[in-house]
Amino acid sequence: MVRTLMAEKITPRAQDFSEWYQDVVAAARLADHSPVKGCMVIRPNGYSIWEAIQRDLDARIKATGVRNAYFPLFIPESFLKKEAEHVEGFAPQCAVVTYAGSKDLEEKLVVRPTSETIINAMFAKWVQSYRDLPMMINQWCNVVRWEMRTRLFLRTTEFLWQEGHTCHATAAESELKARQMLKIYTQFAEEVLAMPVLPGRKSESEKFAGALRTYTIEAMMQDKKALQAGTSHDLSTNFAKAFGTEFLDTDNTKKSVHQTSWGVSTRLIGGMIMTHSDDKGLVLPPKLASTHVVIVPITPKPDLKLKIFEVCDQLGAAIREDGAVRKLPYTLGLSIDKDETKSPGWKFAEAEVNGIPIRIEVGPRDLEKGQVVLARRDTSEKAFVPLAEVPATVARILAAMQTELLAKARKFREENTHKVSSYDEFKKRIEDGGFFVSPWCGSKESEAKVKEDTKATIRCLLLDDEFRPLESGDRCMITGQESTKDRPNVLAVFARAY
């Protein structure tokens, strides 16, 4: 009973990008809808990507002096209300426990949408003196935000994330920490997810409820829409004042701590999929793969089967033991698919759908010539490679794939990022998607107008230290307001977004 080629049907991107995304997630068995509205199940293939993300990012976070901890899932309703903007932002999205242990609760408990409040209740107890600062903590956990329209990984009622929370003695230090974490997210997204991101600041209307400043990394998906991929907030003393998180400074006076918080979530997996995958299914940067190489024996003639299996085993061992392979920054995952109930064609399609970076075919004719067929998932290139050169080729391709996926995505973003100066031009071109960079006067009204007219939003304001400051004389594309020294415009990135 040999299974024949039955690639899961994947809608082409050009036909329906949204359907395509769902098909890729389903075919690679990354996640599934659960019977609980808006909540997803992350299946083993998807969860192993999250594990790779956690492993790498966790080490980067710890290298900045942050330690992991765990805080309660439940937040007393009164805590959420202590910071006025915060409760306004989150209350409509809260899931609330009203009875427990067969009794109505005296105080309702909110399932954490984020943990600034409950963590500040502990910080207020733990922080006493300047000696206790900086206090820097991170937690990996689940959070719940009731959403009307959900999509696997991208927007779900419950999601997994890490949330970092830090306390500092001065405003300069908290600002520095918020920027440092933005930089770490940027490097992580590019070096591991191979997903280029634009770091910037959120406008007042888009910032985190309770923050002084919100920084963000914004990625461009293949449909040219923006995805907010991570945020880092300078909370100033807003939560510290609400919760009395104070320290005795060296000058013997009590002061509120300056705080940050920052997080990335399972949404990153959705962003990574929409950055790299194609009409054949998932494309995975090697750093996120758990299986990097699949060897498929092709055995049309029964008498050669054992010989071919033997060559596959030897080749697998040679790849695993290769010096260059062992120097890769991950443990190589390699499988040899000897399942005789499935056809080679079925296995090829399966490997493609699942995003396995390299497929090696070992058949009788190639074997005579002492070579194998090596297929690269991202470019679909196939090449004959002499047996002895396979291990080094595998190492070279895996390293190349990681950087080339990033370069390709960066090129795509650059080709679809445009400077515009006239609002009419913007309104016309936004219909084709992409990022649009323009001076902006900073008024709430003009920001709202863009949203109403075009459904696009300001994704971020570009950071001064990374982009040329605006010269006097630039004009806001919406209001036409001229940039002056006293009231400078800022460079804003406009796009439609997930």
Add this chain to the structure above:
Amino acid sequence: MVRTLMAEKITPRAQDFSEWYQDVVAAARLADHSPVKGCMVIRPNGYSIWEAIQRDLDARIKATGVRNAYFPLFIPESFLKKEAEHVEGFAPQCAVVTYAGSKDLEEKLVVRPTSETIINAMFAKWVQSYRDLPMMINQWCNVVRWEMRTRLFLRTTEFLWQEGHTCHATAAESELKARQMLKIYTQFAEEVLAMPVLPGRKSESEKFAGALRTYTIEAMMQDKKALQAGTSHDLSTNFAKAFGTEFLDTDNTKKSVHQTSWGVSTRLIGGMIMTHSDDKGLVLPPKLASTHVVIVPITPKPDLKLKIFEVCDQLGAAIREDGAVRKLPYTLGLSIDKDETKSPGWKFAEAEVNGIPIRIEVGPRDLEKGQVVLARRDTSEKAFVPLAEVPATVARILAAMQTELLAKARKFREENTHKVSSYDEFKKRIEDGGFFVSPWCGSKESEAKVKEDTKATIRCLLLDDEFRPLESGDRCMITGQESTKDRPNVLAVFARAY
């Protein structure tokens, strides 16, 4: 401003074991009470222990072919009710979300107390044929069970755990899997936590709500009370039938899958503490420590300070690079405490309270003799060690400490485990604590009588393959019933428990 010796005050075990436990947890800053009743905060020192547990156990679980996944936090109330015994067992402990997104929910959502039901809803969809079996999944997550009386790590309303869930084609396979995981928990507890455990089966009245059979590992704490440290259940087809989790077998008929579930939690940290720690604070098996060695420079004379700091740095590097140290099954954590605002005495007490396995003191007098003082946390032994021998000594002591902590705890358990044959003798001796092994007739009434008379419970029934089967003629210590071939008594372990 030099801090003088101010060891956190720890109540001696002999005075009040329960106070002692809380003092150890507080002094080592492992966990803290949160403002949410019964929910704990796991602080960085405690969470790093949980991370060490996760790293090691996760690899053992995966080595059996299980993969990690993630299922929703919320369970529709109707799901919990599908398995009759299950809902009876868990409903009184449930926390329930009744409104979310500012609306009353049509169906209430229970915060998962365990995930058999929601996972079976997915298994029912994913399992189609015998080819899909075994399906073996694990998740690391938080669960909530409303508790009246809580204690940090040991019993909290919310806790962290792993829960494995598997589907098999036959009853023999699910039974084998449940037993395999019991064995893995046993090995893990002994090899990593250095906590000896007694594996066994739970009586009918103590088994998991919905299981056919529950296996358990039971540990003895230093107060001679038992702690249930992990459980593994053979669920038979109970949940599969409730959720319609069926597969098409090779004989072309539909059959219910046979399932297991198994879990250990942050409770293990509490058990580990109560197994090894002493009146000076935490004692940590090296495999769970993140800092293994602290080097304390002693610098009474300012002119020698830099010289001593230099020796400490060189010694630290020599230890890290030592061949035997690098062969240890963990990355050595080493810190050199040069903080001049704190006294050596304060640092010694701090290292003891935090359970750092080895402390090295480097002072001017020892330095003249080319030696250091090396203090071992578990035995309190102090020895002069020539500088050149320190790295090898560190490696030797860390390896020895791991096995000796286990041996010491095992000896303690054996000394406090007694065979009893008369109920009067048992009732008298149980007052001193300990495990009591006796034949038991298996009747619910006699089990209830023991609990009422003595507050002791049956911790487990010893497994046949590891213990001598009872000879005909043994008598139940409670009812006096004689063991016969047709109705054999079983060997039961009685103890008071956490």
